[in-house]
Amino acid sequence: MIKSLAYLGVISPQYKEWETFGPEVLGLQLAGHGADGAVRLRLDDAAHRISIHPGARNEIAYIGWSVKDEADAKAVAERVAAYGLDVARASEVDSAQRQVEGFYWFRDPSGFRHELSWGQVHTVAPLRPGRPVSGFRTGEQGLGHVVLAVSDLAEGDRFYREVLGFHQSDTVKDGELQAHFYHINGRHHSLAISSLPTRQPAFLHLMIEVNALDDLGAAHDLCEQRNIPITTTLGRHSNDHMTSFYMYTPSGFRLEYGWGGLDVDHDLWIPRIYDKPSSWGHRRQHKELTALMSVDSPAQ
Numbered sequence: 120m121i122k123s124l125a126y127l128g129v130i131s132p133q134y135k136e137w138e139t140f141g142p143e144v145l146g147l148q149l150a151g152h153g154a155d156g157a158v159r160l161r162l163d164d165a166a167h168r169i170s171i172h173p174g175a176r177n178e179i180a181y182i183g184w185s186v187k188d189e190a191d192a193k194a195v196a197e198r199v200a201a202y203g204l205d206v207a208r209a210s211e212v213d214s215a216q217r218q219v220e221g222f223y224w225f226r227d228p229s230g231f232r233h234e235l236s237w238g239q240v241h242t243v244a245p246l247r248p249g250r251p252v253s254g255f256r257t258g259e260q261g262l263g264h265v266v267l268a269v270s271d272l273a274e275g276d277r278f279y280r281e282v283l284g285f286h287q288s289d290t291v292k293d294g295e296l297q298a299h300f301y302h303i304n305g306r307h308h309s310l311a312i313s314s315l316p317t318r319q320p321a322f323l324h325l326m327i328e329v330n331a332l333d334d335l336g337a338a339h340d341l342c343e344q345r346n347i348p349i350t351t352t353l354g355r356h357s358n359d360h361m362t363s364f365y366m367y368t369p370s371g372f373r374l375e376y377g378w379g380g381l382d383v384d385h386d387l388w389i390p391r392i393y394d395k396p397s398s399w400g401h402r403r404q405h406k407e408l409t410a411l412m413s414v415d416s417p418a419q
């Protein structure tokens with residue numbers, strides 16, 4: 120019953136840098152500030168979808184999902200509670216900060232804070248991207264996708280499918296790498312999970328998708344011109360066909376900038392196993408910069 124990825128919040132001492140990084144590099148629109156000074160960014164009709172909150176260190180704060188309405192949010196929340204996790208209903212003040220009508224929230228078995236929101240505020244004001252882009256692929260497919268390193272891959276797989284209702288798209292098994300990909304709408308995956316050798320939970324990346332290959336190329340040029348580290352070179356993923364590269368954001372996490380992702384039809388889809396994550400490219404570099412955001416903050 121979770122319909123799409125609605126929004127994402129991170130905490131970062133470098134939050135102010137997003138006032139230029141977001142519009143000028145990513146092509147997002149600056150959408151004002153939160154009560155704590157958070158930099159809010161917009162990429163479609165939703166009032167904002169990305170918030171970078173001020174804080175002492177880089178951390179993933181919350182992952183916001185859209186459900187149809189309050190009753191659906193409650194139904195998912197009850198399943199989470201039955202699994203044995205604490206679930207809380209957000210205050211009106213917190214809901215207003217997210218620009219949604221309301222949400223329930225909980226921490227998953229790895230400690231990631233998820234929010235089950237309904238009634239996301241959309242605005243009729245036309246999008247004003249920070250640089251010329253033909254727009255972002257969102258709508259029913261939501262903000263994009265997030266990839267998490269969970270503490271226990273088998274437990275995570277069970278939790279996201281059986282409790283939260285994510286549908287398996289496929290699994291990549293390549294040597295040490297094993298990752299599960301899940302869809303909840305036409306986007307091949309809104310969530311993927313993997314596991315690090317340390318079993319430490321970590322936020323691995325956020326993907327946003329542009330409408331045109333040239334938008335992707337322009338971002339690639341900008342990263343080179345501004346010496347923004349490209350942590351994974353241009354390439355194409357085997358499973359969702361996304362042509363993309365990954366850049367290092369000012370807040371210590373990687374952002375995948377993609378184009379041309381595969382649509383899936385849930386009724387026809389048969390989960391697959393892939394032997395490689397990419398069909399070409401996607402060479403990891405600047406491995407020293409792929410520092411991972413921790414998730415152990417009780418804040419936000």
Ligand SMILES: [Fe+2]
Nearest residue numbers: 264266326375
């Ligand atoms: Fe990705």
